[in-house]
Structures are given as C-alpha cells and as structure tokens.
Amino acid sequence: MSPRAENQGPTESLEPRAGDRLWLERFSLVVVDGPDRGALAMSPGQRMIIGTDRTCDFRLGDKAMSRFHCEIALGPDGIAIRDMGSTNGTRVDGVRVLQAYLRRGARLELGRNLLTFEMTAEQIGVDLFGGESFGRLSGRSVAMRAAMARLARAAASDITVLLTGETGVGKDVAAEAVHQESRRREGPFAVVDCGGLPRTLLESELFGHVRGAFTGAERDRVGAVEAASGGTLFLDEVGELPLDLQPALLRVLERREVKPLGTDRFRPVDVRVVAATNRDLRRDVNSGRFRADLYYRLAVLPVAIPALRERREDIPLIAGQLMDEIAGGDPAVRQQLGERVNAEDIARYDWPGNVRELKNYLESCAVLARPLLAAGDDGDWFGMPAPGASQPMRDARKHWLAWFERQYVMDLLERSGGNVSAAARAAGVDRAYLYRLMRRSGADE
Secondary structure (H helix, E strand, C coil): CCCEECCCCCCCCCCCCCCCEEEEEEEEEEEEECCCCCCEEECCCCEEEEECCCCCCEECCCCCCCCCCEEEEEECCEEEEEECCCCCCEEECCEEECEEECCCCCEEEECCEEEEEEEEEEEEEEECCCCCEECCEECCCHHHHHHHHHHHHHHCCCCCEEEECCCCCCHHHHHHHHHHCCCCCCCCEEEEECCCCCHHHHHHHHHCECCCCCCCCCCCECCHHHHCCCCEEEEECHHHCCHHHHHHHHHHHHHCEECCECCCCCEECCCEEEEEECCCHHHHHHHCCCCHHHHHHHCCEEEECCCHHHCHHHHHHHHHHHHHHHHCCCHHHHHHHHHHCCHHHHHHCCCCCHHHHHHHHHHHHHHCCCCCCCCCCCCCCCCCCCCCCCCCHHHHHHHHHHHHHHHHHHHHHHHCCCCHHHHHHHHCCCHHHHHHHHHHHCCCC
16 A cells, blocks of 8 residues: 655756656545435545535535544555544544544544545656756655655746645745745745734735824835735745635735725735645634635645655755755855764654754754764754753853753644644733744744
8 A cells, every 4th residue: 555656766857757756546435325426435535524615535424524524635654534624533443533534444433424535546646856856845745746846847937826734844835945946036935924913903004004094004115915916925824814814815816906904095916925834724714713715826836845754865965955955155164064974863853843953953063062862762853962061151052951941842842733822821821922932943934
C-alpha cells in the first residue's frame, strides 16, 4: 500500500514533467446502509473529504452529517481518517475516533450512514516538481515535491491560493515563491498578519481609511489590499480574521474592489491573493467561526506544506542551507557549525516547530561554544548544555531567555491547536502579549 515514486532524482526543469509522478493506490468508499445507501466514491488523489458540502470529494445527503465531516488521507504510515469537528462524530468499527488508521474492510459510521473502506487495484498519479527548489523552498522528498508542483501550477496563473500547514513549515516562504515565480513578480508583495493586530487596526491595515474616519485618523491611508494592486496580497493567519471583517474580504475576492473606512466609494484593485493558516478552516466552517463562502473563495487551490517529520530526508538539505545562511559566507564559521551539529540527531528529531525550530537550534549551535545535547529516548528537545563562561553573562542570559521563550511558545501553541486565544488563557497572559512573544521568538509564522 506504500506509495512509489518515479524519477525522484533532481532535474533542471522548473516545471513538473509528465514522467515525475507519485503513484498511489486508490481506495473506495461504499455506503452499505443509511440514507445514502448505494453511493460510491473513489479517492481522487492523496486525500478525500467526505461531507454534505458541494465541494466535498464524496458528497452525501444525510442531514446527520456535517458540512465537512471527515478526511481520509494517505500518510507515511498508512491511510488515516480524521474527524473534522463534525457534530455527530466519526466511528471506525464501532469506536468513535478523532483520528485512526484504516484497515481493508473497515466499517465507518458517518451520521446515519454505514460505509465500508476498501483498497482497489487502480492507481492514480500525482505530479511531482521537477527540481529540488522553488523560490527559497527546498526539498527532495516526494511530499515536498508534490507541494512544490502545486505551487508552480499556482504561480502560472492568478488563481487564489490557500496555504495550510503547521507553524514554522514555511508558508510565508511559499507565498513569496508563488509571487516571485508569477507574472506579477515586478509588482508589490504586501503582507498582512491577520492574527497580529487588534480588530480596529486590522480593518484599517487591510482596507485603508480616509481622514477623519475615526479618532486619530489625521490623514488618508492606503490599505494593504489597494497597495498590493498589480501584485500579490499575502494574508498570513487568515483563520484569525474576525467574523465581522470577513464579508469585506469576500467582496475583495469576488469583485476586486475595496472600500476604505470613512467612505462609501469602492475602489477597483488588481490583486492576486495568497492566504495562509495553521488552522483547519473547514472545522471552523462547521462551527460557524469562519464563513463558508469566504472559505470557498480562498481555497480555490489549496496547498498543504508538509511538516519536517513528514519529510525527514529533506532535513540535511535544509539544515545545510540554514547553516550557510547563519555563517554569512565565512568558511571557518560554517565549518565549526557543521562540526557542532549531529546529523543523525537532527534527522531523528520530530521538530514540532518545523523549519523555524530547526533554524533556532542551528543558531544556538553557532552561538554556544559546544554542541547541544542529543535527544533522549523520549524524543524531547535536544536540550541546552550547562551554562559555560564562554560568553559575557548578559549575552548568555539573553540567549537562554530567547531559547526558553521559543520553546515555551511553540509547546503552548501545539497544545492549544494553534488557537492563540486559548493559548493565552492557558498561559495566563494577555493575548496581545502572547502575540509579541510569538513575533519575538519567531513562532508567529
């Protein structure tokens, strides 16, 4: 059942070629009992979304099912089913699950429907990127090359793109690569962090305002949507966009026009939108936290950026590039850094903070006079060595504090599923302060 890849070696081509494909066994779902009895679907690729929404890969009519009920996807360890925050839950062989691996013949209960899961003899091909880098993104793994192939396809048009993935995987780098490889590369690349600003400031940041629109608005201000005209607007953490601002963004996507605060006049904009989130927006649609119509407009071409643990073979390549960057062209510094990094350790560690955490670790290796300790049997963080006197006390304290903040914030966000408000409550700090910590520690991607 494992995937096989053809022509996995790097090539000089910057576009996916017909011969560069990942071949996957297809699976099928059959409704054997319930309101949709007799319905059948085959997997369209690496994943299948099941629910009542018109955009689902397997759309069913049972009202007891949620709009986006569950997802079945091929992963490195097998085929897994994941509930997407459905109202009535997902059951596998009689057991309610949030996520589980499926066996041949597994029986799924979704709403009032009973389905059977089977593998088929058919295969389906997924395009792989022809090289090992796209912009500043890098990877030789089939998972990353599949993502880069979709990004290359996106760059060839003005299609709206939704980048998904965990914190630190490089969604901002992917957005920049799409812009730089597109026909809009000479235009502006405007970035708005939808989760890093209070609601009032975010509205002005996005749409602009005219003088006198609110207290303190002493002059006209062009918003990011209008400033990005002729280029690309990157909406980072779009899942944090307040519900009452979502209709205005929807209008931008549907009509390509914007209305600054304090005026009734709409201004036309020529902008391409790339959005990113570490949230599952389909779950948020189910819960009413995110508008379904806005999700459809954003997810015209969804691209999932894989986590480092899903592409361990890329870690040495990425680490080498990061060490080159940290060394700043100094061969002696690069050599010393390479000697301090244990290649086996970095390939074995899961990197919950992904590329950002890897970069933080390598910077620590560069600053400290000796390498960090190896990971223990429990797979915890490599750990910081005992404090030495190789640095002034002030510098050493500053470095250790930065390390602590980084690790604490990363674990806090992981435990809260990326929900900043929940993370702030768990930490007992103000949401605005947590955002400052995230930006300072590099955990705000």
